[in-house]
Amino acid sequence: MGRRFCVRCGVEEDENTPIIDGLCPKHFVEERRIVSFPSKITIVVCPSCGSVLVGNDWLPTDGSIAKALEIYINKALVKRSSIYPGFTDVEVNVDKVVSDKAFYRVKGRYGKHVLEQDGTLLFEVKHKLCPICSSIRNESYEATVQIRSEGPPRYEVFRRIADRVTELKEFSNVVKIEESHDGVDLRVRDPSSARLIASVLKKEFSAHVKQTWKDYGYLGGKKHGKLTISARVPGLLPGDVVVFDEDLYTVVGLSRKGIIFLRRLSDGRMLSVKRDELWSKGFQVLTGKDYAIVEGRLLNYEGGKAVVQAVDSGNIYYVSSPKILDLGSRVKILIYKGIPYLLI
Ligand SMILES: [Zn+2]
Ligand SMILES: [Zn+2]
Numbered sequence: 253m254g255r256r257f258c259v260r261c262g263v264e265e266d267e268n269t270p271i272i273d274g275l276c277p278k279h280f281v282e283e284r285r286i287v288s289f290p291s292k293i294t295i296v297v298c299p300s301c302g303s304v305l306v307g308n309d310w311l312p313t314d315g316s317i318a319k320a321l322e323i324y325i326n327k328a329l330v331k332r333s334s335i336y337p338g339f340t341d342v343e344v345n346v347d348k349v350v351s352d353k354a355f356y357r358v359k360g361r362y363g364k365h366v367l368e369q370d371g372t373l374l375f376e377v378k379h380k381l382c383p384i385c386s387s388i389r390n391e392s393y394e395a396t397v398q399i400r401s402e403g404p405p406r407y408e409v410f411r412r413i414a415d416r417v418t419e420l421k422e423f424s425n426v427v428k429i430e431e432s433h434d435g436v437d438l439r440v441r442d443p444s445s446a447r448l449i450a451s452v453l454k455k456e457f458s459a460h461v462k463q464t465w466k467d468y469g470y471l472g473g474k475k476h477g478k479l480t481i482s483a484r485v486p487g488l489l490p491g492d493v494v495v496f497d498e499d500l501y502t503v504v505g506l507s508r509k510g511i512i513f514l515r516r517l518s519d520g521r522m523l524s525v526k527r528d529e530l531w532s533k534g535f536q537v538l539t540g541k542d543y544a545i546v547e548g549r550l551l552n553y554e555g556g557k558a559v560v561q562a563v564d565s566g567n568i569y570y571v572s573s574p575k576i577l578d579l580g581s582r583v584k585i586l587i588y589k590g591i592p593y594l595l596i
Pocket of ligand 2 (some may be wrong): 298299300301303381382383384385386396
């Protein structure tokens with residue numbers, strides 16, 4: 253029986269030269285295709301993350317069109333019906349893309365021989381957001397402002413903050429407000445609006461502000477990450493009663509520069525404290541459960557103390573008085589740990 257040979261060049265089959273349907277490898281790759289593709293293909297790519305749609309699956313890429321094509325071709329187009337009979341382990345590498353033309357190299361095994369073939373194909377790219385990117389896009393926030401308060405969260409504090417934040421023009425970039433047991437999260441479309449809101453919280457509510465990036469990285473050549481700004485407010489509002497430095501104070505005001513104005517209840521002395529100092533020394537906000545407020549009438553002054561009679565109980569209190577008031581005046585006294593203070 254005669255050996256098989258190439259009908260084009262006459263080379264005979266041997267160890268290193270298979271004859272495939274009458275052709276040597278050189279003439280096979282010139283005249284036939286290891287794998288045949290349509291003359292033009294269309295791929296669907298996510299413009300945000302670069303993943304490519306194959307069937308119903310979105311497969312990740314390195315963000316390049318060449319990679320998207322390569323994945324699509326290998327997963328969707330290299331199949332039994334498109335591979336030349338007798339070939340196995342067919343793999344396509346897309347080397348480069350010029351305009352709408354892809355240059356690729358096919359490797360395929362024929363028996364124990366590996367053949368390579370270059371080719372080009374035309375392609376078109378359609379863009380569509382993948383489900384993950386489209387869900388991110390719908391929520392469309394890149395930053396979160398976490399508003400928390402020192403001490404137990406207080407409804408009045410958050411309401412006051414909410415009233416202020418809704419006045420800001422940046423509030424239009426707040427896409428979602430989530431309340432949790434310990435505060436409020438504002439989901440903000442862009443980091444710069446979030447930073448501005450945080451700076452207002454810092455200036456006007458004496459918030460302690462800290463920024464962190466989460467999930468920071470590059471995906472499909474685009475920067476992905478979420479900015480989280482934690483804003484801890486002192487949980488103080490004018491009128492609050494606080495224990496600070498072992499004394500009892502009422503909060504008179506919060507300044508835009510992080511200064512908290514306090515009035516000492518025992519002698520009416522005014523004190524301005526920096527936010528940081530308040531934090532470092534520690535303070536306690538008292539609630540209505542910690543103290544009692546009693547309505548009374550000023551009867552007299554005795555030994556430098558005001559004599560106040562409670563309207564309801566008729567009890568008499570001797571109270572340090574920072575200020576001389578007319579006898580008979582209606583006054584309020586605050587009783588904390590058994591000690592009465594005159595509220596003026
Ligand atoms: Zn030949
Ligand atoms: Zn995507």
